[in-house]
Amino acid sequence: MPSAPDEAQAGVTTGTADHSSCSGGKEFRFILSQDISLPLSFRVNRFVPDRTLLIERSAPVLFVECTLYIDGVQFGLSTNTRLKSLGSPYCWNELVTLSAKYRDLTPFSHLAFTVWDMSSGEDNIYIVGGTTISLFNSKNQLKTGRLRLRVWPNKMADGSLSTSTPGKVPKTKREEIERLERVANKYIRGQIPHIGWLDNLIANAADKLEKESERTENLHSSLIVELCSFEHRVVFQEYGAKLHTSVPSSLVDISKNKLVIACDPEIGRINPSEHKHSVLAWSLARGVNDREMKPSSVDQKLIQNILKYPPTRTLNVDEKQLLWKFRFYLTSEKKALVKFLLSVEWSDIQEAKQAVALIPRWESIDVADALGLLSPVFQNEEVRAYAVGVFERASDEELQCYLLQLVQGLRFERSDRSRLAHFLVNRALSNYELASFLRWYLVVELHDPSHARRYLCTYEMLEDAIMRYIRRKMDFKCGRV
Incomplete structure (x- = not known):
């Protein structure tokens, strides 16, 4: 295989988790496509023309245009190979890397080659032919290895879902070399048992057949490409895919079905038994107050993975227990504060008090993290006041970068005259540019009827503060102060 598959294989085995399932006593190990953040790469090997091209074009100069289509729509820009004019077969053996990543693919992703x-x-480019290949098979498994694609003459590659230039040849129309190459791919993937002495005989026979097919006149043009291979099979799974789908209307209509459909209203709800077990286990974990407790190497890796989660990801019960258990150890990690506060059960008064008391001992967080504490997820006044305190230490230039988000955060405050509102007004008095931006942001929010009252109150606070500031300056100039 080319170097790209080797690199991809190494990246996946170290950077993603492999999974396994047992069927009929045989273990099937696989990798989820959503876990592969490597760019999509493949190798354009060679083009074997048919006899028509050799007759019509005396000395063709060829290149291959490679395009990715996802759900029938072109994804990113096309990539071209270098020019080739040495005669049949036209061999590039060129590695092509696209901007898309494997995790971006869907089951209806296609590679189109023209x-x-x-x-x-350059002004008179001739279309030799095009072909299209689906990246996933009928089992939603990523295709790998060497593929011989049938090229449709005088046609650009069609990347639509119902493509008119399919590269896959039906079984009844396959030539012997095409059949052997498909069997060879299964052999490489381990789907055919290896028998040493017999494998050598078959390999030699396949090489002879391939050389003979290149010397003879071909009835069809073919493009040979090599897709990346991984240590295990790659199975499609969309990130954040919904597990529950709506029932088709045809199944609900009893007149069209002999089976009786019974709807379960509790599907997707919390299991009371599991919830009670989680609460009891949580209570035991919450009772641990060892300030010197340190996580093991395994727990340390789990914590680091949790800290890398995006802000919108919800923590499960085990992750919350882990953060609470090592809360004293994590006070030196500023990135852990927001995740820790997400693990707190704020409805528990004693637990909320412990969490609030621990905040001042934490390493001071960055401004970007403090912005997350002003989201609707955090309703505790002490937490929101701590976030405002972080912004009070920020410079005017840094504050202006987050001013729009801070203004929008006013709608999540409990009162109209909150600490956040007073902070924004007071900082605006010391910077004319900041005051101008704040005023216009508030004016825009006045058009939202659901929060107009809140922003009107803040706007009036700003206007009154500016007027008092101007009067003090005028009195100072007139010598009244």
């Missing part, structure tokens, strides 16, 4: 001839000059 072969062009530039022998007549």
